[in-house]
Amino acid sequence: MNPVVVERPGAVQLAVLPPLALYVHIPWCVRKCPYCDFNSHERSGALPEAEYVDALFADLEALLPSVWGRRLISVFIGGGTPSLFSPASIDALLSGVRARLPLEPGAEITLEANPGTVEAARFRGFRDAGVNRISIGVQSFDDRDARQARPHPQRRRSAQRDRRGARFVRAASTST
Ligand SMILES: C[S@@+](CC[C@H](N)C(=O)[O-])C[C@H]1O[C@@H](n2cnc3c(N)ncnc32)[C@H](O)[C@@H]1O
Numbered sequence: 001m002n003p004v005v006v007e008r009p010g011a012v013q014l015a016v017l018p019p020l021a022l023y024v025h026i027p028w029c030v031r032k033c034p035y036c037d038f039n040s041h042e043r044s045g046a047l048p049e050a051e052y053v054d055a056l057f058a059d060l061e062a063l064l065p066s067v068w069g070r071r072l073i074s075v076f077i078g079g080g081t082p083s084l085f086s087p088a089s090i091d092a093l094l095s096g097v098r099a100r101l102p103l104e105p106g107a108e109i110t111l112e113a114n115p116g117t118v119e120a121a122r123f124r125g126f127r128d129a130g131v132n133r134i135s136i137g138v139q140s141f142d143d144r145d146a147r148q149a150r151p152h153p154q155r156r157r158s159a160q161r162d163r164r165g166a167r168f169v170r171a172a173s174t175s176t
């Protein structure tokens, strides 16, 4: 079936509204990497998680009139390093999205993570909140290249950390 109905030149009506993919940006990181062109900022102190989630809802609500009737088939929570947020905040965020838009059962819900911020209990919490895909930024599995990519002291031996982080996420997401 062709979902596009053209009633008159210049007027296109869709018989089936296209689904939506939602991108949510969380802009904080432990450190700013020197090569990074993204909207990301070194955190100073505790993150304003609840206030930021409320601001995201206000932003989403302002956009709702333009997307009425469309179902949501994926959510990508990117950054920055969104895995710095607590599982409770990610749960609040996803619950609020579900309350405002029809999220398809089985929708892909991704959270970007930096291996340096990986911690098992936290990732079980993200999974319980509904996250079913983790996107891990690995700069290199070669130690020398990885150190150049993330040169600050906390990220020394970062190729090894990236490998360990990837294994850790896999273990956390398959355990109960
Ligand atoms: C924006 S970060 C977000 C996830 C996480 N903070 C991290 O560093 O992996 C995602 C990926 O973007 C890539 N990236 C950052 N700056 C870039 C740039 N200037 N050009 C191309 N890729 C870049 C890095 O490889 C990084 O892993």
Ligand code: SF4
Residues within 6 Å of the ligand: 028, 029, 030, 031, 032, 033, 036, 037, 038, 040, 079, 080, 081, 114, 137
């Ligand atoms: S951790 Fe990721 S988002 Fe943050 S500054 Fe580095 S590359 Fe950019």
